[in-house]
Amino acid sequence: MQSFGFNQFGDADVFESLTQPTPELTPVRVLVDVAGFALNPYDAALRRGEQATARPLPFPIVPGSDVVGTIRAVGEQVTDYQVGDVVLGHSNLGAYAEQIAISHNKIVKVPAQTPLSAVVGLPSVGITAYNLLVVKLQLQPTQSLLVQGASGGVGSLLVQIAKASGAHVTGVASAANAAYVRQLGVDQFISTADFATSPVRADIVVNAVNGGRAQAVGLAHVATAGQYVSLNQLTDSDTDVATLAFQPEKGFRDRPALAYLMALYRQQQLQLPVAAQLGFDLAGVQAGQRLLEQRHRPGKIIVMK
Numbered sequence: 490m491q492s493f494g495f496n497q498f499g500d501a502d503v504f505e506s507l508t509q510p511t512p513e514l515t516p517v518r519v520l521v522d523v524a525g526f527a528l529n530p531y532d533a534a535l536r537r538g539e540q541a542t543a544r545p546l547p548f549p550i551v552p553g554s555d556v557v558g559t560i561r562a563v564g565e566q567v568t569d570y571q572v573g574d575v576v577l578g579h580s581n582l583g584a585y586a587e588q589i590a591i592s593h594n595k596i597v598k599v600p601a602q603t604p605l606s607a608v609v610g611l612p613s614v615g616i617t618a619y620n621l622l623v624v625k626l627q628l629q630p631t632q633s634l635l636v637q638g639a640s641g642g643v644g645s646l647l648v649q650i651a652k653a654s655g656a657h658v659t660g661v662a663s664a665a666n667a668a669y670v671r672q673l674g675v676d677q678f679i680s681t682a683d684f685a686t687s688p689v690r691a692d693i694v695v696n697a698v699n700g701g702r703a704q705a706v707g708l709a710h711v712a713t714a715g716q717y718v719s720l721n722q723l724t725d726s727d728t729d730v731a732t733l734a735f736q737p738e739k740g741f742r743d744r745p746a747l748a749y750l751m752a753l754y755r756q757q758q759l760q761l762p763v764a765a766q767l768g769f770d771l772a773g774v775q776a777g778q779r780l781l782e783q784r785h786r787p788g789k790i791i792v793m794k
């Protein structure tokens with residue numbers, strides 16, 4: 490089967506079209522014929538070699554965490570899915586491929602009539618937002634949340650999950666993305682340019698800006714006894730504010746997160762637009778990787794058959 494990966498670190502051109510064996514079906518996995526996958530900033534970090542120490546992997550590395558497709562075979566212990574089911578999955582790696590073997594605990598059924606392009610980008614950003622707000626912080630309707638980078642993949646999911654939870658939400662993003670962030674349902678929008686001088690304070694401030702930029706300005710907007718959360722490493726340690734550099738934890742489970750996200754999607758309380766849809770070939774993957782490193786319009790970069 491064909492996959493897209495790299496045998497050396499570098500820019501988008503290091504991607505190659507690879508021919509690899511069909512992934513192994515274990516008793517708890519399903520084998521999925523991939524219809525499409527979404528790209529994430531982490532995939533580009535892998536490609537640049539930035540994860541080489543924290544997560545050493547053998548070449549070729551085939552990235553990809555967000556995948557949608559049709560089940561071709563099920564492992565002998567899998568009773569909750571059948572051949573022919575259309576599923577959305579969250580994989581550690583390997584989604585940039587024609588087929589993927591994935592645990593039945595890391596997939597959710599896609600309802601009939603759902604455009605696959607509308608959901609393929611949900612797993613990574615949605616599971617991150619769910620684990621942070623619902624599992625880790627247990628956000629309450631009485632709390633206020635401010636999201637820096639509210640126009641981004643994770644940022645837009647944080648906004649929508651917080652609104653579904655009843656919290657008061659402020660979104661901060663580029664002025665060009667004001668209309669997009671407002672229609673996600675924020676109670677208040679502040680442009681990045683106006684943020685430093687804004688008097689707004691929130692119980693929880695999350696920095697979901699690509700690369701974790703603008704942390705210092707966010708720290709100044711945390712209310713008394715509040716908390717500052719970064720999705721990236723914390724750069725500003727000289728602060729009295731309680732801080733958290735959010736990372737996936739062992740206890741986090743994909744199954745409830747995916748079920749939650751799909752339920753919100755079905756209730757039309759969740760949207761994730763497509764910023765760019767590219768062809769399922771090497772040129773599409775390379776173009777998508779280049780877009781990941783540019784300031785692209787809101788939504789996911791996806792590769793579809």
Ligand SMILES: NC(=O)c1ccc[n+]([C@@H]2O[C@H](COP(=O)([O-])OP(=O)(O)OC[C@H]3O[C@@H](n4cnc5c(N)ncnc54)[C@H](OP(=O)(O)O)[C@@H]3O)[C@@H](O)[C@H]2O)c1
Pocket residue numbers: 529530531613614617638639640641642643644662663664666681697698699700701702719720721735736737783784785787
């Ligand atoms: N810790 C974790 O578990 C975890 C999980 C997922 C992601 N992450 C990290 O969280 C961050 C956000 O991920 P994402 O997928 O939501 O990213 P994304 O979709 O690219 O969006 C982030 C937002 O950052 C803003 N931004 C500001 N300056 C930028 C620049 N120079 N280039 C690009 N964007 C810029 C953009 O908003 P405006 O244009 O409106 O300013 C953009 O909408 C990434 O650094 C990612 O690696 C961490």
